Amino acid sequence: MDKNKLKIAFIGGGNMASCVFNGIVKTRPHQDEIMVSGPHVEKLEHFKAQGAQVTSDNAAAFAFGEVVFLGVKPQMMPVVLDGLKQSGVSYDDKLIVSMAAGWRLQAFEHRLGPCKLVRIMPNTPAKLGLGVTAVCTGREVSAEERDLCLSLLEGLGKTVLTDEAGINSLGALAGSAPAFMYRFMEALVSETVKHGFSEAEARAIIEQMALGTAQMVIHNQDQSLAQLREAVTSKGGTTFQGLQQMTQYKFEEMMTEVIEACLRRTHEFEEMFD
Ligand SMILES: NC(=O)c1ccc[n+]([C@@H]2O[C@H](COP(=O)([O-])OP(=O)(O)OC[C@H]3O[C@@H](n4cnc5c(N)ncnc54)[C@H](OP(=O)(O)O)[C@@H]3O)[C@@H](O)[C@H]2O)c1
Incomplete structure (x- = not known):
């Protein structure tokens, strides 16, 4: 060849x-x-x-x-x-x-x-x-x-x-994850609309926020994601209060469950197609 x-x-x-x-x-x-x-x-x-x-x-x-x-x-x-x-x-x-x-x-x-x-x-x-x-x-x-x-x-x-385990985990973490990101963005667009903006404005605002945030991550390789987050968060400030709610609602535990659910389904498919 x-x-x-x-x-x-x-x-x-x-x-x-x-x-x-x-x-x-x-x-x-x-x-x-x-x-x-x-x-x-x-x-x-x-x-x-x-x-x-x-x-x-x-x-x-x-x-x-x-x-x-x-x-x-x-x-x-x-x-x-x-x-x-x-x-x-x-x-x-x-x-x-x-x-x-x-x-x-x-x-x-x-x-x-x-x-x-x-x-x-x-x-x-x-x-x-x-x-x-x-x-x-x-x-x-x-x-x-x-x-x-x-x-x-x-x-x-x-x-x-x-390896094959990596194919499965990346199937969830990269393959399915765009759907999780869309869901996150959908929720933010809904909140933006609730606060008086039109659907079109809300979408444009959240699109730009997501693009800008991804670019911040890409352009600041010397900083961890935690450092980038902390740079937006003053103790006792508004962002801090929002993040406290994410902690209270067990955001990280929820994401672990989300990925585990994808993997359980993948293993079910593997059994089915063996
Ligand atoms: N979409 C994703 O995001 C994604 C991500 C990772 C992996 N994948 C994998 O990619 C594969 C395709 O997914 P897809 O989303 O591209 O699906 P899709 O758009 O439905 O494509 C499947 C294609 O297979 C054709 N087909 C059906 N029966 C066939 C046969 N007997 N012989 C030859 N071709 C046949 C269909 O033709 P007709 O339409 O003419 O029936 C269709 O063009 C799946 O295995 C999926 O797991 C998809």
Whole structure:
């Protein structure tokens, strides 16, 4: 396989596959050939518009790809893997990259036998190139293949090389966490509206506050988050009173429970898809 001129396949061309595809097209020299398969080719027009081939035949995409991204929903995976296995296409030399939550490497091996497998867990800010993508490689994957996979994901944002436990925890802490941040922001927007601002004004205010706060964190690496928080908090002042309420309502304990709940669900999926 020539890593500067790859044949890349996507089996399933939904949201996350589009995101990975866009990242690849954005960051790599335009010498790769890409094929995308899905049951409704008419939904794959945007891939075609960017130079990819599209097909409704998963086996054709599988045969084509040197690197094959599996972009189907976890519950569709058994039928898709069975189809790929039965197609008779040899996959000894293919790098198979799954983005499916709850699908352990061993679950793939149960169905496909030993193969070169990588699990990735992107999050939705990857659409803007601001994602965090956890990456974990199976035992058949060489260091070169791992690095190739990491380079393919560069356009999504940060990548974190980890193990399967790390895929699960980052699934919660980076994958689900944008929903927690949205919820936090929703609550602040509601409070802003309660205090007399229009919805549009409230959203603009809270957006800018969140953006500015994230930038403060990024631009002040020499200070801990606690120091940044303390810099906004004078003892006995207004922010101090607000933070006291967060403590009284056990904010940290709640976040531990939130993450634990995500992980419990992940483990349930793992049992289901084993
Ligand atoms: N979205 C996220 O934030 C996120 C984050 C991390 C990981 N993931 C993982 O990414 C994967 C895809 O999620 P998604 O959000 O992108 O879902 P999605 O938008 O629903 O995409 C799934 C795609 O699979 C296609 N498909 C269905 N049956 C198929 C089959 N038999 N063969 C080939 N393709 C088939 C669907 O095509 P039709 O629409 O034509 O039926 C659809 O394009 C999941 O495993 C999920 O766990 C998603």
